[in-house]
Amino acid sequence: MSSIPAPTGLQPVGPRPTPITRIDVVARLAAAEAMLKALLERWSIPALRVALGAVFVAFGVLKFFPGVSPVEPLVEATWGALTFGVVGGQLALVLTAAIETVAGLALISGVFARLGLVMLAIAFVGILSPLVFFPAELFADGGPTLLGQYVLKNIVLIAAALVVASRVLRGPGRTSR
Template sequence: MSTLSAHTGLHPVPHRDPADRLAPLLARASAAEAVLKAFLLRWSIPALRVALGAVFVAFGVLKFIPGVSPVEPLVQATWGVLTFGLVGGQLAMVLTAVIETVAGVALISGVFARFGLVMLAVAFVGIFSPIVFFTSELVTAAGPTLLGQYIAKNVVLVAAALVVASRVLRGPRSTE
């Protein structure tokens, strides 16, 4: 009999490894993580597709209304450069609004998502062209202007479009 049990009448508790007590909790956490992963695999890219589409619809619709979009002068100037002066002014805004809105609606619907991605590819050419054509209006010695920041954030939209394209485009699926 141990000294503890002789003095107190208590029997010593067998030593249990703390990991033994954590094992059921870890198993439940692992199962919950697996459920979450399955949910994310099913819904994250469709959610990203709809969110991307909504962003393009929102910003595209603004361009239909003269004087509302903060990038109106830049859009008009970019179209002028890209089309060698053939398209500019309000026509440039309407064309941009149509491209962005149609792309957004196509992505939101999911039915025409491939078409929407093609429209986005066209839009991204126009969106990033000012970096080449109007650098001085986008970046100063102090850093990017507000307009430059507005364009720079589109890198995230391109990345989102690439993720959506990985699911939407035909071809072999990843085994991951």
Template structure:
């Protein structure tokens, strides 16, 4: 006994006709794949550069006191005051320049990895000052660094040869 076979396309067979929205989505995906990591790298670089340059001018950066206190604590008082502020300014500026230009990117990412210890450490070193009666403006400044750190991870993964893929 023979069985009749229905002539209908399988669910996963490509179709010759695409809906206009599918074409737009496909092109947007291609553009994002081609440019989003670069946009992230440059925007992170500009952010670090802006924060770093401000620290070259005492009294201008809103994070000046926090930067000095953090470096002082992390170096057990060996680097403090204006030297701590200068170290932070130079570090953030180097990170910013390497990310913005893409030159010496791996060096900049290594500096960023080390700097992230200092960037995130106020959450551990000064929790009372940051979160005492609720999050302070300084705490919000530190919390935004979590996003900068995550962006740095993405740029670092890409610079080391990783490619975009969906989380499972």
């Protein structure tokens, strides 16, 4: 009669697992990266559209309340320069507030995103006009003032609007989503 040896420790049951190789790790990372890319392609531009809209709603609504927006004097002066003095004062603030708020809401909803982009294009003319009309107020002592920084940050918003427009506008190529 043969005796069965007593177990000395844990013995693997079944076949041994295949060791993970460098090629497996690279393949898994590539698959994860591809999934992330697909997620970003699907959601990054809609997220940018909503974020851009939210920024314009937030800054637009401020202009409806006198004394709340730090750029009120600049808005009034810019409208005066652009309209040769026909529009200024509180009317300039209300018009700017309406344009920015409606454009922002259109972008957030996505339903009227093209209209929102057109309104933003018009707003960007006014937003960047102080660079031409009032450079002394925007730049001093070799650099931008706080007001100048406020105006210059709109370059990023313009770039964001261009990216959103690439997805929203109709035409040859990709369809709008």
